[in-house]
Amino acid sequence: MICYFDNNATTAMDKDLAEQMLSLCTEEYGNPNSIHSMGIKANKMLEEARLRVARILMADPREIFFTSSATESINWVLRSCISFRGKRKKVVTSAIEHKAVLNTLKDLKNTHEIDVVEIKPGRDGIIDSGKMLEMVDEETFLVSLMAVNNVTGSIQPFEEVGKALRSRGVLYHVDAVQAIGKCPFTPAEAFCDFASFSAHKFHGPKGVGITYVKRGAPIRAVVTGGGQEKALRSGTQNVPGIVVSSIAMERAVDSMEAITAKLKGLKERLKLEVERIGGVVNTAERSVANTLNVSFPGVKSEVLANALSTDGVYVGISSACSSRNDSGQYVLDNMGLEAAIASSSLRISMSKFTTVEELEILVERLKKSVSLLKF
Structure with a gap:
């Protein structure tokens, strides 16, 4: 056993979703960017999935983007924010973030000469929101904090931090990968500009990431090409994976x-x-x-x-x-x-x-x- x-x-995926994904791969495999009927049908399924995710997150469907993983989503957001920092050069994060955040910021520090401040948690594994906010000043252009730590399961004060940042003109990203189905999470309640998700953490397939980008938040294309995902994330969308991921997310939140x-x-x-x-x-x-x-x-x-x-x-x-x-x-x-x-x-x-x-x-x-x- x-x-x-x-x-x-x-x-593990639900068996019915794995079967549905196989069916979509073998029977409904049209490219959602093609103009023929198979493409139109695939595009409709793609947009229905986007609507479903938006409804779950209480967001606008125009704020939902699909990627290949949460790692890609995190890279996209963090690297994009560099372009809109102006003269500011400081990022505040925690010392217990996933390596997708920490190593990306390390790379950006080396290539763009930014300052990265990592706040250590208490012995309980939880970041003190006050200590984190104390480090946010006029030089800060981005704060990135996970909702739930992947190693200990500790719930971080992501909502308190987001609420305090509302009027400070600082971009805020939440790594919500371990949150879906485990603790309440919506971008509005987190007061964040960006959030990242991974389908295979809530019984969806591997290879599907979801990025929330608040309307009006600055974002630029990191992956360029055919102009998919509103020209912000090029590459043919993984429709079978996206469709079943949206259903898996819905089930995780509902249950x-x-x-x-x-x-x-x-x-x-x-x-x-x-x-x-x-x-x-x-x-x-x-x-x-x-x-x-x-x-x-x-x-x-x-x-x-x-x-x-x-x-x-x-x-x-x-x-x-x-x-x-x-x-x-x-x-x-x-x-x-x-x-x-x-x-x-x-x-x-x-x-x-x-x-x-x-x-x-x-x-x-x-x-x-x-x-x-x-x-």
Whole structure:
């Protein structure tokens, strides 16, 4: 039996949506930019998906753009903002952002000589909004903050920051990749100019990103070509992926309350079991229901994850020792956790498909592996 607990990395698609996507790829495969009837039909499906996403986010459909990933969306927004900064040269962000934000800003710092200020979180993994806003001054042209941290599941004060920035003439981007289906999110309530999303984080397919660009917010084309997506993101749109992604987003938001209630129960049970085994919980109370970051001091996370994997249990790790993960240990390091805690951490992330039986197997395998591997 496969027990999958790495849903912050990617999620399984609903079978009916996978079947619908296959059908669209093999039967309704017209290019949405062609003028014949197949193209017109594909374009209609594309625009219906855009309307659906806009309705979910309570936005104008003209504010919704489709890309290949959240990483592309983030790059598009951050690199675009550089063009509209005038003489200002400062960006304020957090030290626990996804690497798509941090590495893009690092590159922009090298190529455009901007100043990037990274605010560290407290030991609970949550950014102090006051500290972040203190660093916003007349030199600041952009603030970028994630809604939910992908390593710990902590919910960041993205709404408080956005509300405070409204009258300060600073562009605001929210990485909302881990928010959909886990915590309430709309661009209006976040007071943001830009937001980024990834379909495969909410049971959609890989290869579809969504970008929200507020009407009137400055944006420029980074990918040029045939002029698709209002000439702001060229390249033939992935209609099958976009259509099922919009439906997956709708399902995730509509079922959020019920799924959250279920996952809260599983999470609380898991926390108790982890503590009984001798583990440490690194995730704060202010966090999404599906995520629990834990450490087992004395057991290297990569070794423990590999041991669990041989038993058919799959978890994420935060250790920087592996090149095949998102190297999330920097998040725990920036929280001020001891090296022994940070290097032995696991990210356990659930989904709507997670069952009590799977949780019991995870706990059983953890007990066995920790007792064998602890030194």
